[in-house]
Amino acid sequence: xxxxxxxxxxxxxxxxxxxxxxxxxxxxxxxxxxxxxxxxxxxxxxxxxxxxxxxxxxxxxxxxxxxxxxxxxxxxxxxxxxxxxxxxxxxxxxxxxxxxxxxxxxxxxxxxxxxxxxxxxxxxxxxxxxxxxxxxxxxxxxxxxxxxxxxxxxxxxxxxxxxxxxxxxxxxxxxxxxxxxxxxxxxxxxxxxxxxxxxxxxxxxxxxxxxxxxxxx
Amino acid sequence: xxxxxxxxxxxxxxxxxxxxxxxxxxxxxxxxxxxxxxxxxxxxxxxxxxxxxxxxxxxxxxxxxxxxxxxxxxxxxxxxxxxxxxxxxxxxxxxxxxxxxxxxxxxxxxxxxxxxxxxxxxxxxxxxxxxxxxxxxxxxxxxxxxxxxxxxxxxxxxxxxxxxxxxxxxxxxxxxxxxxxxxxxxxxxxxxxxxxxxxxxxxxxxxxxxxxxxxxxxxxxxxxxxxx
Numbered sequence: 200x201x202x203x204x205x206x207x208x209x210x211x212x213x214x215x216x217x218x219x220x221x222x223x224x225x226x227x228x229x230x231x232x233x234x235x236x237x238x239x240x241x242x243x244x245x246x247x248x249x250x251x252x253x254x255x256x257x258x259x260x261x262x263x264x265x266x267x268x269x270x271x272x273x274x275x276x277x278x279x280x281x282x283x284x285x286x287x288x289x290x291x292x293x294x295x296x297x298x299x300x301x302x303x304x305x306x307x308x309x310x311x312x313x314x315x316x317x318x319x320x321x322x323x324x325x326x327x328x329x330x331x332x333x334x335x336x337x338x339x340x341x342x343x344x345x346x347x348x349x350x351x352x353x354x355x356x357x358x359x360x361x362x363x364x365x366x367x368x369x370x371x372x373x374x375x376x377x378x379x380x381x382x383x384x385x386x387x388x389x390x391x392x393x394x395x396x397x398x399x400x401x402x403x404x405x406x407x408x409x410x411x412x413x414x415x416x
Numbered sequence: 417x418x419x420x421x422x423x424x425x426x427x428x429x430x431x432x433x434x435x436x437x438x439x440x441x442x443x444x445x446x447x448x449x450x451x452x453x454x455x456x457x458x459x460x461x462x463x464x465x466x467x468x469x470x471x472x473x474x475x476x477x478x479x480x481x482x483x484x485x486x487x488x489x490x491x492x493x494x495x496x497x498x499x500x501x502x503x504x505x506x507x508x509x510x511x512x513x514x515x516x517x518x519x520x521x522x523x524x525x526x527x528x529x530x531x532x533x534x535x536x537x538x539x540x541x542x543x544x545x546x547x548x549x550x551x552x553x554x555x556x557x558x559x560x561x562x563x564x565x566x567x568x569x570x571x572x573x574x575x576x577x578x579x580x581x582x583x584x585x586x587x588x589x590x591x592x593x594x595x596x597x598x599x600x601x602x603x604x605x606x607x608x609x610x611x612x613x614x615x616x617x618x619x620x621x622x623x624x625x626x627x628x629x630x631x632x633x634x635x636x637x638x639x640x641x642x643x644x
Contacts, residue, residue: 206480213480217487221494228498232505239508306519333457333516334449334601343576377602 244298244312244327248283251314251323252294261285263296264407273395275300275308275388284407292317292404295396298327301388305380306330309339313392319400324350324389329381336381346382349373355393363390423534423542427549433526434557434610435617440526444558445606447517449569452576454562457517458555462548464499464521465530468492469547472535479536488531496522513580526554557613564609567592569600 249257263283274280274297283296294316301309307330314322324347326339338344349372355363364370365382374382396403433439443461448454472491479487500518504511521527530550535543567573571592578586599605 210480210483213478214483214487217475217479217490221490225494225497225501228501232501235505236501239505330516330519333447333453333520335446337516342578376598 240328244281247312247325247327248296251296251312251325252285253314253316253322256285256294264410266403266406266410268399268403270395270399273299273391273398275302275391282403284403286407286411290408290411292407294322295403297392297396299388299392299395301384303380303384303387304329304331305336305378305384306332309381309384309388311385311388311392313389315393315396318354319393319396320352320354321350321389321393324385326385331378331381334377336375336378338375338378339381339385344375346373346375347385350389355390355397360390363387419542420545423546424549427546427551428553428556432553432557432617433529433550434554435614437526437529438614439529440524440554441610442523443517443520444554444561445603445610447520448558448562448565448606448609449601450566450572450575451559451563452574452580454558454560455555456514456580457520458551458558460514460517461521461524461527461554462551464492464496464518465527465547465551465554466544467499467547468495468527469530469535469543470540471495472531473538473540473543476536484536485528485532488528488536492527492531493522526550561606561609561613564612565600565605567596568609569596569598569605571596 248263249261252261263285266282266284267279268274268282269277269279271277276299280300281298284292285294285296287293294314297313297315299311299313301311309329309331310327312323312325312327314324316322325341326347329337329339331337331339338346341347358371362369362371363386365372365374365379365386367374367379368383370386372382372386427433431437434444440461443457447457468491472488475491496518500511500515503518504515530547534546538546563573566575571594573590573592574588575586577588581587597605600609
């Protein structure tokens with residue numbers, strides 16, 4: 200372990216080479232996997248759309264109109280957010296699905312699927328992807344616990360705005376044992392998605408009608 | 417052949433990463449709320465250990481000794497990132513189940529310990545075998561601790577197997593007639609559970625000749641610190 204001074208150069212070269220190799224490796228696999236990962240997530244998103252709809256709509260063949268919107272404040276991300284509008288045969292909206300992000304998850308942002316009826320009542324919320332701690336925060340997945348189902352039937356007025364929080368903060372929503380940050384992040388993200396919908400409902404319907412007209416022409 | 421046997425025995429028993437070296441406590445204590453969670457983390461850790469040990473053993477002669485530790489960390493972190501990305505892209509179903517556990521593996525200093533004590537000194541085959549054995553040894557402890565905490569905390573066993581097998585129901589789930597004590601699922605339960613496992617191992621090796629040089633009796637504080 201006795202290193203003479205001359206080996207400083209050797210050390211630097213070695214560190215540089217390993218760092219360059221590691222950077223190359225990570226960049227390479229990121230580039231190689233990026234499109235596949237996006238495609239996989241997209242596929243799963245389309246498969247899971249029906250799960251947040253009113254049960255009556257789930258049985259139908261859905262042809263949702265796809266829009267993208269951006270609202271960092273209320274939808275939790277700078278990236279375009281997917282919105283799906285489902286209309287009946289006459290073009291009247293029957294349901295809207297938002298894909299907002301809870302930016303303040305414990306380990307990483309949490310992507311949600313939020314289903315709404317046209318009058319702004321939640322028909323279902325699911326977690327699309329998350330990095331919460333296994334055994335604690337991952338109870339937000341429906342396959343691990345029924346926690347996420349408590350949003351069904353809720354809206355901006357029910358519970359009232361000041362009660363849109365977890366019980367620990369004086370709100371109306373149950374928390375999770377051993378996880379404080381995760382439920383807080385999700386309750387806030389769902390509420391923000393509802394606020395976004397209330398403010399932009401007509402724009403969304405107009406845009407969906409235009410998009411639908413464009414495809415049928 | 418003897419060397420290989422020794423390596424396997426070391427990973428599984430004589431210097432088991434969890435029970436003797438007491439390394440990797442951060443993921444170990446956090447994840448073992450159920451036997452299935454423990455198993456999933458164990459499998460992911462084993463895969464990472466085999467890959468990192470192999471790669472570090474391959475490049476061991478080119479690494480300058482004074483800076484070897486930061487280089488190990490760099491190599492391990494990049495390899496884990498690559499494994500995470502590539503499984504997400506090409507083994508998406510598997511990643512749905514194990515993906516959560518992969519980033520936690522970076523915090524497991526048992527991997528660094530393997531790199532330092534085995535992979536940087538041994539040829540590739542021995543290093544890979546050692547990674548496999550240590551991973552399996554770790555996995556067994558995770559499953560045992562997970563099963564104990566699940567039984568005591570929820571009154572179930574093997575809940576969540578449906579996730580691993582992609583089935584709707586849990587095919588092997590066993591329900592006990594009592595509800596369980598929440599404390600067992602929370603972090604203190606993990607420490608108590610691990611203590612019970614350590615005690616059992618100590619009982620078993622008490623009569624063995626190797627009992628006199630027992631690493632955990634000498635430097636428990638140092639070992640625990642490194643694993644955080």
